[in-house]
Amino acid sequence: MKNFKIYLSAGLLFLAACKPEIHNPAPTKGRADFTRYIAVGNSLTAGYSNGGLYLAGQLNSYPAIMAKQMQAVGGGTFNQPLFAAGQENGSGYLKLTGFDASGNPITALDTNHTAIRGILPVPGFGNVILYTKYTGDIENYGVPGIKLLNITYAPYGNLNGFFERMLPGNAPTNTTDYLDFVTAKSFTFFSDWLGNNDALAYATGGGVGDVLTDKNVFAQLYELSIEKLTASGQKGVVGTIPDVTSIPYFNTVTIGAILAGVQKANPSVQALYVNALVSGTTYAPRVATANDLVILTFPTSMIGTLVTTPYGPLPYGLTPYTPIDNQYVLDANEVALTRDYVQSYNATIKSIAAQKGLAVFDAYTYLNNIKANGLVVDGISLSSSYISGGLFSLDGVHLTPRGYSIIANEFIKAINSTYGSTIPLANVASYQGLTFP
């Protein structure tokens, strides 16, 4: 009987070991070489999230996620200019602290443990926030705020604190431009997602305070940068520029919602007024429509407050004499203008990528498709909605870790289909969306 028990337990152990395994061919690098992968880009590339650049966001940047997956096909170490412990909150970032009685989110800026080392006033430019220097190796060259327009501008290292912290020298003495800096050390593969800010900075400012980068200048700089990135025959992947109207920053506070709120208190109000682009640089007040996009940070409490005018005090936003300020609204004509520029930029990106045989992630089409249809991944229902959508962080522009993992997978799919590689996809379910208190 004792033997019987031993046989029985041995048998059960044997069975427990008989797990099925699904065998796939080993991942391959195809025609690409991922030994040193570098990421070129702006805030999206840096891992910017919730209105700031901070350690937790950096660790979930899409290049970091891609590099982790590339390790299965010969990818090397991927260093990022991480903020150190103790200064892990980097620039500081927004946190969701709760919801008010109407269900509106309440956010607060976390300014503890930041890496701010000083403020440099630059005459004719403004104040530049400087951060603790990063001195190690870098593979993720994402610089929040950078435009394609800036990549050959030598003094740029004195005007952008996120770039300045990567450079050995201190502002205002830097003279290395961004393109030279990222290509200084040899590399075998690159991702390039530059160009968003050439349109986005104009759009988020409501069409004032910044200008769209000229289409021809964009084309020249894009060609120049790709020539340089592929100078030694490197392969790479590029991303197109999303339609700025596909992000929650422009789709959350709507004219309709504001008007409904006003009418609840005062049913006689018929319309809101905005100061809208007529043509060229001519602006005139008119009745706001659903095609005018109000920015996420518009303080709606301004609506209805009395403004002094030549005609006496009038309520803000409710008369043609007191329209909502230009800076808060990307009006219909500005939307069309921005879209026209973005489509031109994207035509440039696709054409140059095609000439060089580079992989392309068409973020424009991808994010517009999500805006129209939503996205379901691994049982998670995602959309372009603010907070509830799960893709975009609290700033309404940048992504959550889950959003970045989805972008990383799209870049990987583009690489795999262009170069015949089989980089494994990242597990989207293991990256989190927004954090709720």
Place this chain on the structure above:
Amino acid sequence: MKKILLLVLALIPVISFAQGFQVNLEGEKQIGMGHTGTGLLQDGASVFFNPGAVVMLPDNYIQAGISPLMFRSVFNPMGTDVQDHVANKVATPFTFYAAVGPKNGWWKLGMAVYTPFGGLTDWGDTWAGKYTLESLDLKAIYFQPTLSIKLTDYLSIGGGFVYNHSSVDLTQAIPLTNSAGQDGQAELKGSGRGYGWNAGIFMKTESGITVGITHRSGVSTTISNGNAIFAVPPSLQSSFPQPNSFYSNIPLPSTTSVGLGFYPTDRWTIAFDANLVGWDVYKALAFDYKINTPQLQDSYSARNYQDAVSVRAGAQYKACDNFFIRFGGGFAGTAVQDGYVTAEAPDAPRQFVTCGLGYKLASKLDLDVSFEYEHVDARTQTNNQSQLAGTFETNVYIPGLSLAYHW
């Protein structure tokens, strides 16, 4: 006026479970022979296999058996080399039968308790499909009093009433992250009941071949007051009110079987069974929550199962008066159409082989052991609803043991 930011959390838990497996483990003698028995007179398990045959049993029976079931499933997310395995857990389908009547009389009464449906899968909280399912523990226990009547020496009929007691405990992650970085959790837990019937005809032909035909009805099972437990970040808890309950109806399918028994020599018994399982009734799974909020709506998810067929064959060799060797096997089609495969029952066409030994411990006491190995084919799928894409493959190992006392 406050800042207007429309917050609509469209995160509805669409909890969904298939019925797990139809558990074909209703008697160790029969499992040993490929789970055939509709057209045989083996023992008290005939109450399940064919109520019509019960009265033809030469003896009265009281017997019980257990078949510890090890379900080993793996999921490989599409485009990755990841292998997500279910935890090692052992489900315990069991049987109890009694068949009693006058010796060679015209009637016998039977009672059966068995577990024809169930599932025990635990994928854990880190796998790619955690938002579709973490774990499922589903049990359906049928209680079946039965009457079997002999019409002639060659023909008998029988029928029984089925009472089903089911329990379910299902967990799923909710994609709402708390400040500690953890997912929300949903758990649906409850028990329900349903009713059905079971009838069969048994014939001994002049050529010596025995024939059985049975129908086990579908059992519409209702869980009327299950617990719906949602743990989400505190700032969102009001959207998932607690305590809450749910109502759901699960139509467990019918099975129609034809079985044949052949006796080429007095040492050999050969059996064939064919089954048609009416999974077609399983159109959708719906959960009706007692308290709804804009975020927690009743859920409805299409299943659209189709009827499935299985064929089985087995043989028994009587090595000596008190020792029997059995073996068998079969094939089963899948009830789940492409696009509807879920982690709860990663279904696909399957093949199985079985073997068994029978030993008469005493003239009135049978000890039977059986072993079944079942392979569920690898199936690569993108689920229509969850978009979970990848390949499932499953091996099932089932040892079994029963004791039958007969007089």
